[in-house]
Amino acid sequence: MTGETDGTRSAAREIIDGNMYMVLATVGADGAPWAAPLFYSTEDGRDFYWVSSPEVTHSRNLAHEPRVGIVIHDSRAPVGTAAPRALYMTATATELDGAQALEGLRVIPAPAGRGGRAIAPDEVRPPAPWRVYRARVSAYSMICPRDGGRPCAEHGLDHEHRADVRL
Template sequence: MADDSLALARAILDANAYMVLATADGSGAAWASPVWFATDDHRHLFWVSSPHARHSRNLAARPRLGIVVFDSTVPPGQGQGVYMSATAAELGGVDLDEGLQVYARGSSAAGLRTWSREDVTAPARHRIYGAVVDEHFVLDDHDERVLVDLRIV
């Protein structure tokens, strides 16, 4: 099952363009937001958002979050997802350049415009964010979460 779970998690992350961020504000009020994302290693996930968006403000207050990526096109009962716990933040410095490189490559491959540093730094409307995933899970045949180690090459 471990090899199957690993392959499943990678396939879901590679085949889907949106993830849902589950954030909370300083008082613990929850908020969920879908965002388009890019990754090249399944552990570092990047997206672009306004720093004024509720999920961005929440991450500034509480950088821990939950993330899920799933295929919403399949019939009920046939879907699978990757459930993740992570730490996220607005990127700056070298992290900004590295994240932007992955994000720009992903957006170009998807037929979207290529984002530049000027698009994600002041006074631009958007910023680039990155999440470092510390746990990935998929569901087994009994709807129980199975931990997947995506660091395995």
Template sequence: MTPEDTARRLIDANNYLTLATADRDGHPWASPVYFTPDGNDFYWVSRPTSRHSTNIAERPEVAIVIFNSQVPFLAGEAVYLTAHAEQVGVPELSRCLQIFRSRRSELAAFEPGELKLYRARVIDASVLINDGGPDIRVPITLCR
């Protein structure tokens, strides 16, 4: 299995990613968000007033980790991403909502209301390989 295969397996198997943001002064914040992947883009919905959303408005650079938290000690695998995040604007909203809704049937009729759609565009990606040795991160390309 290639590192890209490992990353795709982890992304496809998980509903939540951990989104790490920072405010304008650099104070960190991490939040789990339900996501839909689309190549190098990751979509989620959130209130614009939530801490991670206000952080993104001030400082759009984010980090993301996707992993299986149920594996035993020393068997971890993870996808690490750095990305530029933003609230999806009106011109792209309809198309991007279709992408967000496409992942799971329970999202088919989802309407954002007070929630807004956000997107993270990946800049760099790597995967933590479980090879029984020390943690090794391998750079990867995500696009399908």
């Protein structure tokens, strides 16, 4: 479903900027799904960076299948209002090394006050236990808000549905 508005774009940006964790959905070599909450950093809302061990399930899954789903949501939203407070993304994720890893470390953990810490390059180079990862988003969508159970003002639909968003 298409039909974004400036309000949808700004709501999407507020979700990205106002949260610290995303849920990364991956799939393993055996086809089993896996979801992991991860602390993320981003400057532009297109590239999301995080640090993980290459041995954890989501990192092993990325080595097999780089296509991922991501959700950022406000889990504190009252029941019935959560739908407009979630952003869904389709992305391609990869482990970074060399100059790309350094670029990720430049972004992590910004902006200040999010609770993360700066990470030194030696902390993410073998044989260190951590690596830098990036998910590059190719598509965004949000569930269209409906006021009091009424149909969505933009699409006239009275059931939950998504609208594409461009940042």
